[in-house]
Amino acid sequence: MKVSAPRDLCLRVENVGMRFGGLWALSEVSFVVERGTILGLIGPNGSGKTTLMNVVSGVYKPTAGQVIYDGRRISDVATHDVCHLGIARTFQVVKPFASLTVRENVAVGAMYGRLGAKRSAKDAFARTDELLDFIGLARVADRPASDLTIPDRKRLEVAKALALDPELLLLDEVMAGLNHSEVDEALHLLRTVNERGVTLIVVEHLMKAIMSISKHVIVLAEGKKIAEGSPLEVTSSPAVIEAYLGSRFAKRQQEERER
Amino acid sequence: MVALLFVPSLHNDYITVTIRNILMFAAMSYGWNMIGGYTGYVSFGNAVFFGLGCYCSAVLSKYGIDNLVADVALAVVVNAIFAVLVGLPVLRLRGHYFGIATLGILLAASDLVNNLDFLGGSGGLALKQVDQAHFWLYYYAMWLVTLVCMLGTFFIARSKLGYAFVAIRENEDAAEVLGISPTRYKVIAWAIGGVMGGMAGAVFASANGFVDPSIAFAIDNNLFPIVMTLLGGMGTASGPFIGAVLLAGVNEILQQKFIKIHTLFFGAVIVVIVVFLPRGLMYLVGLRGGVRRWFADLRVFKV
Numbered sequence: 020m021k022v023s024a025p026r027d028l029c030l031r032v033e034n035v036g037m038r039f040g041g042l043w044a045l046s047e048v049s050f051v052v053e054r055g056t057i058l059g060l061i062g063p064n065g066s067g068k069t070t071l072m073n074v075v076s077g078v079y080k081p082t083a084g085q086v087i088y089d090g091r092r093i094s095d096v097a098t099h100d101v102c103h104l105g106i107a108r109t110f111q112v113v114k115p116f117a118s119l120t121v122r123e124n125v126a127v128g129a130m131y132g133r134l135g136a137k138r139s140a141k142d143a144f145a146r147t148d149e150l151l152d153f154i155g156l157a158r159v160a161d162r163p164a165s166d167l168t169i170p171d172r173k174r175l176e177v178a179k180a181l182a183l184d185p186e187l188l189l190l191d192e193v194m195a196g197l198n199h200s201e202v203d204e205a206l207h208l209l210r211t212v213n214e215r216g217v218t219l220i221v222v223e224h225l226m227k228a229i230m231s232i233s234k235h236v237i238v239l240a241e242g243k244k245i246a247e248g249s250p251l252e253v254t255s256s257p258a259v260i261e262a263y264l265g266s267r268f269a270k271r272q273q274e275e276r277e278r
Numbered sequence: 279m280v281a282l283l284f285v286p287s288l289h290n291d292y293i294t295v296t297i298r299n300i301l302m303f304a305a306m307s308y309g310w311n312m313i314g315g316y317t318g319y320v321s322f323g324n325a326v327f328f329g330l331g332c333y334c335s336a337v338l339s340k341y342g343i344d345n346l347v348a349d350v351a352l353a354v355v356v357n358a359i360f361a362v363l364v365g366l367p368v369l370r371l372r373g374h375y376f377g378i379a380t381l382g383i384l385l386a387a388s389d390l391v392n393n394l395d396f397l398g399g400s401g402g403l404a405l406k407q408v409d410q411a412h413f414w415l416y417y418y419a420m421w422l423v424t425l426v427c428m429l430g431t432f433f434i435a436r437s438k439l440g441y442a443f444v445a446i447r448e449n450e451d452a453a454e455v456l457g458i459s460p461t462r463y464k465v466i467a468w469a470i471g472g473v474m475g476g477m478a479g480a481v482f483a484s485a486n487g488f489v490d491p492s493i494a495f496a497i498d499n500n501l502f503p504i505v506m507t508l509l510g511g512m513g514t515a516s517g518p519f520i521g522a523v524l525l526a527g528v529n530e531i532l533q534q535k536f537i538k539i540h541t542l543f544f545g546a547v548i549v550v551i552v553v554f555l556p557r558g559l560m561y562l563v564g565l566r567g568g569v570r571r572w573f574a575d576l577r578v579f580k581v
Contacts, residue, residue, distance in 0.1 A: 116448035
């Protein structure tokens with residue numbers, strides 16, 4: 020089914036619900052992502068961020084609602100075909116192919132991604148070498164992926180996703196576990212990727228990181244969207260403060276503000 | 279492999295047949311390696327392809343066609359079709375269920391052939407009398423089949439196809455998100471492996487001059503290739519050959535000297551491999567960092 024969408028719209032999530040047994044991990048989540056922007060997605064533990072990423076990347080088929088990307092319903096598309104439409108994602112728990120080298124890991128993406136069908140194995144490796152240079156993994160290109168440090172594993176996860184030549188990239192907590200300077204490097208990298216024309220959805224725990232990179236933020240709590248707006252708007256929203264810090268703290272802050 | 283070209287010139291039938299059997303097991307090991315070694319889907323029923331190959335030759339012989347090229351060609355086509363038809367439902371299964379299903383396929387095929395009069399039932403089918411003067415012909419046919427399996431594996435491992443197989447083995451979810459359809463590529467690997475086993479079966483049946491279900495679907499044809507590939511190195515292009523030569527060679531000697539306990543040997547080999555060499559001998563060849571690295575990796579495998 021073709022659904023008409025304005026040209027600058029990249030992704031439309033409509034009333035998405037996801038049920039596991041008796042639990043609604045997501046309910047009535049709606050938002051849109053404009054092409055070329057960076058959307059931040061935050062929320063406390065267990066709020067449904069990763070579930071939402073799984074729905075958007077076609078790993079889960081939503082129980083209710085629909086996800087429309089580029090005028091097509093993602094829920095009608097097989098998981099392995101979603102990346103051919105131009106959506107790539109990273110996993111929060113990184114999933115490298117441990118016995119392959121870093122270079123081979125990334126090359127698999129270049130072979131089977133959006134432009135993979137047109138590439139020979141040799142072309143895929145050439146594209147891989149460009150990417151490894153760009154992302155800073157060239158120095159460990161021929162090491163097995165299982166040997167990498169945590170920051171390098173995160174880089175590899177991003178490199179694999181970029182090898183798919185995505186138009187929309189979903190980043191699931193790629194900055195978790197990194198120290199200050201590594202986070203700064205990661206932010207710089209993501210900005211560069213975005214400047215090259217890739218739309219980003221960045222799921223993150225680190226408020227600070229999200230605030231510095233995206234102008235538009237969505238907050239999830241208990242599977243529902245509780246706030247949306249600029250970083251400043253959402254952080255001052257009582258619902259968000261309550262979700263993160265509890266109702267007593269939110270009330271106290273409200274009273275202080277009124278005083 | 280090249281040295282083995284000169285075996286028939288020794289004019290010793292015992293040695294020729296023994297080495298032909300080793301080559302046969304090598305080809306079957308390559309077949310198992312494709313699905314078990316590269317995609318990581320452990321099959322317990324790959325002998326079904328060997329058996330199917332045997333019966334391709336037998337049926338052609340029944341209709342008066344006794345030509346090794348025709349035998350192998352038919353086995354390739356039949357096995358590829360069979361593998362795709364059976365693989366499409368079975369390879370949708372993930373993990374261990376596949377192994378159990380393959381065992382079921384083997385038992386079902388064996389029982390079916392046992393009861394099909396067209397294929398001679400349990401009494402088997404006789405092929406054309408083996409031509410003793412051209413005994414070497416079967417040897418070279420088996421040599422060629424093994425070479426094709428070996429080179430095929432070598433080139434597939436370096437192609438896009440090979441990377442899809444390994445990606446599925448290493449992490450099926452991650453492979454899927456990178457655009458690889460797990461079912462499609464598992465079926466391709468299973469079919470390529472099936473064709474390899476089938477070619478070996480087709481040549482064997484002609485060389486043997488007779489097949490019945492207990493020969494075609496023998497438990498050894500199922501177990502040996504697995505152990506050989508494990509020993510040599512799963513997911514490598516040389517592992518199955520090395521494993522087959524070592525294990526079949528040692529087995530032959532044990533069978534001569536200690537007929538009663540030689541089957542015990544395979545059990546012991548499996549235990550030793552799984553504990554000390556989970557990646558097989560080829561892993562040791564490529565090992566950098568000596569014994570320390572080896573033990574470090576062993577710890578990783580235990581998880």
